[in-house]
Amino acid sequence: MKDDPAAVALKFAFLGVLYLFLLVIARSALRDLRGRTAIAPPSDGTGLHDIADARVAATDAALVVVTGGGLTPGDRIDLFGGVTIGRSQEADVKIVDRFASGIHARVHTRGNSYFVEDLESTNGTYLNGADLRGEAPLNDLDEIRIGDTEFRFELSFEDGY
Amino acid sequence: MSARNKELLGLVPVAGLLIAGFASVFVVGGDDLDNTSLIFGAYFFAICLAAHIFLRIRLPYADPYLFPLVALLAAIGLVMLYRIDESFARDQANWFVVGLVLFMLTIVLLKDYFVLERYRYLIVTGGLLLLLMPRLPGIGAQVNGAYLGVDIGPLAFQPAEFGKLAVVIFLASYLREHREVLVVGARRFAGITFPPIKHLGPMLVVWGAAMFLLVFIRDLGSSLMFFGAFLALIYVATNRISFVLIGLLMFFAGAWFFASTVGHVGDRIDVWLDPYADAQGDGFQVLQSMFAQADGGLFGKGIGESLLTAPGNDQPLIPEVQTDFIYALIVNELGLFGGCGVIAIYTLIAARGFKIATIAQDGFSKLLAAGLTAVFALQAFVIIGGVIRVIPLTGVTLPFISYGGSSVIANMVLLALLLLISDRARRPQQSTQDVIG
Numbered sequence: 001m002k003d004d005p006a007a008v009a010l011k012f013a014f015l016g017v018l019y020l021f022l023l024v025i026a027r028s029a030l031r032d033l034r035g036r037t038a039i040a041p042p043s044d045g046t047g048l049h050d051i052a053d054a055r056v057a058a059t060d061a062a063l064v065v066v067t068g069g070g071l072t073p074g075d076r077i078d079l080f081g082g083v084t085i086g087r088s089q090e091a092d093v094k095i096v097d098r099f100a101s102g103i104h105a106r107v108h109t110r111g112n113s114y115f116v117e118d119l120e121s122t123n124g125t126y127l128n129g130a131d132l133r134g135e136a137p138l139n140d141l142d143e144i145r146i147g148d149t150e151f152r153f154e155l156s157f158e159d160g161y
Numbered sequence: 162m163s164a165r166n167k168e169l170l171g172l173v174p175v176a177g178l179l180i181a182g183f184a185s186v187f188v189v190g191g192d193d194l195d196n197t198s199l200i201f202g203a204y205f206f207a208i209c210l211a212a213h214i215f216l217r218i219r220l221p222y223a224d225p226y227l228f229p230l231v232a233l234l235a236a237i238g239l240v241m242l243y244r245i246d247e248s249f250a251r252d253q254a255n256w257f258v259v260g261l262v263l264f265m266l267t268i269v270l271l272k273d274y275f276v277l278e279r280y281r282y283l284i285v286t287g288g289l290l291l292l293l294m295p296r297l298p299g300i301g302a303q304v305n306g307a308y309l310g311v312d313i314g315p316l317a318f319q320p321a322e323f324g325k326l327a328v329v330i331f332l333a334s335y336l337r338e339h340r341e342v343l344v345v346g347a348r349r350f351a352g353i354t355f356p357p358i359k360h361l362g363p364m365l366v367v368w369g370a371a372m373f374l375l376v377f378i379r380d381l382g383s384s385l386m387f388f389g390a391f392l393a394l395i396y397v398a399t400n401r402i403s404f405v406l407i408g409l410l411m412f413f414a415g416a417w418f419f420a421s422t423v424g425h426v427g428d429r430i431d432v433w434l435d436p437y438a439d440a441q442g443d444g445f446q447v448l449q450s451m452f453a454q455a456d457g458g459l460f461g462k463g464i465g466e467s468l469l470t471a472p473g474n475d476q477p478l479i480p481e482v483q484t485d486f487i488y489a490l491i492v493n494e495l496g497l498f499g500g501c502g503v504i505a506i507y508t509l510i511a512a513r514g515f516k517i518a519t520i521a522q523d524g525f526s527k528l529l530a531a532g533l534t535a536v537f538a539l540q541a542f543v544i545i546g547g548v549i550r551v552i553p554l555t556g557v558t559l560p561f562i563s564y565g566g567s568s569v570i571a572n573m574v575l576l577a578l579l580l581l582i583s584d585r586a587r588r589p590q591q592s593t594q595d596v597i598g
Binding site for chain 1: 171174175177178181182184185188189226229230233341342344345460461463464465466494495496498499502505506509512513516523524
């Protein structure tokens, strides 16, 4: 029973197949790490992308997630036509935030400008740190805070930077 | 290639490994090499195929690699157990089938797994009661100074295996609701951020439960697992490393206190630090397992080749080799490469699990996936770490490989939950989002 050649062959075959199998799975895991597949969409079914044709303003703009809300920092939420932000399922941008109201605020366009409007939320919407009552026009790089969630408003120009 | 086809393709090499393993055991055992190993392989493949078809129907988008990886662990376990004792492998194969039935039941009954969130207090109460059962007179069973098992007539099981599921479900749903207040209410004191006392309730309860396990049930391994999973969840929920450090500090303070007052825990640590002090007694098991692993060399002695009992007597060379020390046998027979391969399987399962947590879209799913993965990975770490003397040896099973029905069944339920979460996370939405290949 010492060093049966068949057993030795089977042992190396076993190890070989085992490692090949693991390699294949590890490769797909690595691909996941390199590519940005883990998108974790900002909210459940915002349907934002479906209304791409409904652009109103002359310039495209986006809200960039800065922190909080169960969203991924750096994610861009396109503002085609305007969005509502809040904790309820009905909000276009659904955020996980204890201090947010169901439909907390909305960003919309009128003419060539974007506006942010607090929808009588309980804890208020803050624009660049100041408590916002009613609505106010948005300028590039304005910061909007709802509870613990912060967004940055960014205009994107034609040749984009 | 669709997720399910990848899964099917992954099951083929697993069945091949099982066949090769059994063939090797037969060859070495001096049996004629007939088609028995092929029949075993075919049975195994058929059972996996049944589960695969079930997944194809119920969870078409679930992670494609988790099930083949688990089947691989089960295949390695079956080969090793068959090699130790035929009857172990037969029992284990039955449990594997029972586990798969429970796996399917979980998927059918908990399709909407958010109901778990609603019944969290019921679940955790049940879990803690289960943990208490081994100490109840009449049904409790003491093994090696620890109260791990419950024995009710024909039914014997290890409640800690199921308790871990209950605790993780509870923590995930509790933290989903309270994580913001834990962060916002935090106070800085002396440069360290402390969580708010008011919302610390669950932290203290779980810390208490972990310590309680240590003392009352003397289950060092499970208490490590529970507390580790809890810290992982706290970290995932709050992103505060200071909470984890405070938790670790509390754990070590408690562990140190009990190590110096409870004999059983202290003994384990003494054996870990110096097994040679009592090489024929307390240290015997650990030392034998280390010799066996060293003896395996790089590529091992071959499946079926290792010596289980000393020549001329039937005392096992490594006591409890079919449960706690099965990893030592794997390293002896397949060498350093085989051992690393097994660790790589667990690592990959953990990677898939955490990936599910990152792509899940709501807080409860994220926390649940992270918690289940953490507790699974920690279980493998605690027992492999104990066998290779990285940490004190504690009696938990090596998931899906060790001999033991509770472990197989509980971990099958865990796998079912992970697949449920991943199916939901990867299900394409009605809009044209590019979802994860």
